Amino acid sequence: MAGKKKGRRAHLDAFKKNEKGEYIYTGKQYAFDETNIKWKTAAIRLGAVWTAMMAAMIANGCIPAPGMANCFYVLLPYAAQVVAAASLGTALFALLSAGNPLREYQYEAAVKKIPMRSQLTAAFAGVNMLGEMIYLVRNGAESAAGMAVLFLVLETMACLCALWIYRFSKNWFLQVSPIDNLSKKQYNCK
Numbered sequence: 001m002a003g004k005k006k007g008r009r010a011h012l013d014a015f016k017k018n019e020k021g022e023y024i025y026t027g028k029q030y031a032f033d034e035t036n037i038k039w040k041t042a043a044i045r046l047g048a049v050w051t052a053m054m055a056a057m058i059a060n061g062c063i064p065a066p067g068m069a070n071c072f073y074v075l076l077p078y079a080a081q082v083v084a085a086a087s088l089g090t091a092l093f094a095l096l097s098a099g100n101p102l103r104e105y106q107y108e109a110a111v112k113k114i115p116m117r118s119q120l121t122a123a124f125a126g127v128n129m130l131g132e133m134i135y136l137v138r139n140g141a142e143s144a145a146g147m148a149v150l151f152l153v154l155e156t157m158a159c160l161c162a163l164w165i166y167r168f169s170k171n172w173f174l175q176v177s178p179i180d181n182l183s184k185k186q187y188n189c190k
Contacts, residue, residue, distance in 0.1 A: 028104040030111075039100040046165065050085075050092055053121070053161035056154040057085060065151035066144050067135035074131040081124035081158070088117040088165070111169070118166035125159035 015023045032039045060068075060078070067074035095102075095110035102111065129152055141148045 025103055029101045030104065030107045031101040042168075043096050046092055046168065047096065049161050049164055049168075050089055053158045053165075054085060054089070056158040056161070057082060060151055060154045060158070063147050063150060063154075064144060065132065065147045066139065066141055067132055068151070071131070071135050074128065074135055077124050077128040077131055081121060081128055084117060084120040084124055085158075085162070088114065088121055088162070091117055092165075114169040115166055118162045118169065122159050122162035122166065125155055125162060129155045129159070 016026045018024050032042065057078075061082075068078070091110050091113045094106070095114070098106040098110065132148065132151055132155070136148055
């Protein structure tokens, strides 16, 4: 073939046999730029914020907030938010399990997907808050005003966590550079 392969197995072109017959990775590698923050600290923060976001979303699914039992414009954004957050979690897990440095295909599969998935999660959280407020204006809080406030507070927390992950990933993950372009002080490889 004249050009590089595209598709699921395209990253296999970066593996070559050495003189011992073992396959070694010869493609691009990306290191997390540690001039601002250490990789382990960043990984712990990302994991903690994603866990807090998921805890807030799960709590929202468990409380009897008005509109969460019978209103499509509250339930559908909530379901979409859960799916987007789970998708964000898989990208974060792929990133954190790959470690530092990342191979090019790991970088493409995880780091580049985190900003979009975190924006989706935040957007669905915002739509969910709007739907709950519309429900409260149209139908009142009935006898569950406290649950409605708790729902909105937890949803705001989930939205802010998703936006923090977005900001964090835009500020630090996009500073990832090919290892050849970084000094040894800027990354800490295993």
